Amino acid sequence: MTSKKIGDVILDVKNISLRFGGVKALTDISFNVREHEIRSIIGPNGAGKSSMLNCINGVYTPSEGSITFRGKT
Ligand SMILES: Nc1ncnc2c1ncn2[C@@H]1O[C@H](COP(=O)(O)OP(=O)(O)OP(=O)(O)O)[C@@H](O)[C@H]1O
Numbered sequence: 001m002t003s004k005k006i007g008d009v010i011l012d013v014k015n016i017s018l019r020f021g022g023v024k025a026l027t028d029i030s031f032n033v034r035e036h037e038i039r040s041i042i043g044p045n046g047a048g049k050s051s052m053l054n055c056i057n058g059v060y061t062p063s064e065g066s067i068t069f070r071g072k073t
């Protein structure tokens with residue numbers, strides 16, 4: 001396994017959109033997490049926090065965008 005230096009991007013979320021029928025759960029979301037970094041997703045009820053995590057873990061497949069973790073899509 002290739003070791004990453006502090007500051008290297010390990011999770012890269014780009015332009016994610018997800019809809020449930022007519023409900024736009026996520027619209028064009030981008031962020032990254034770097035090696036040695038802890039980031040939080042915050043927002044009010046229905047903002048899309050759980051939907052975002054479920055795109056990262058593969059439960060949902062976003063309609064647009066890409067998610068790369070340690071170099072794998
Ligand atoms: N399985 C689903 N089917 C249809 N709509 C959904 C589904 N899951 C989420 N939604 C809708 O998508 C939007 C985002 O919901 P989500 O559950 O991701 O928000 P959340 O930030 O996790 O909210 P909470 O703080 O209440 O947990 C909301 O409008 C919600 O009603």
Ligand SMILES: [Mg+2]
Binds near residue numbers: 049051
């Ligand atoms: Mg939730």
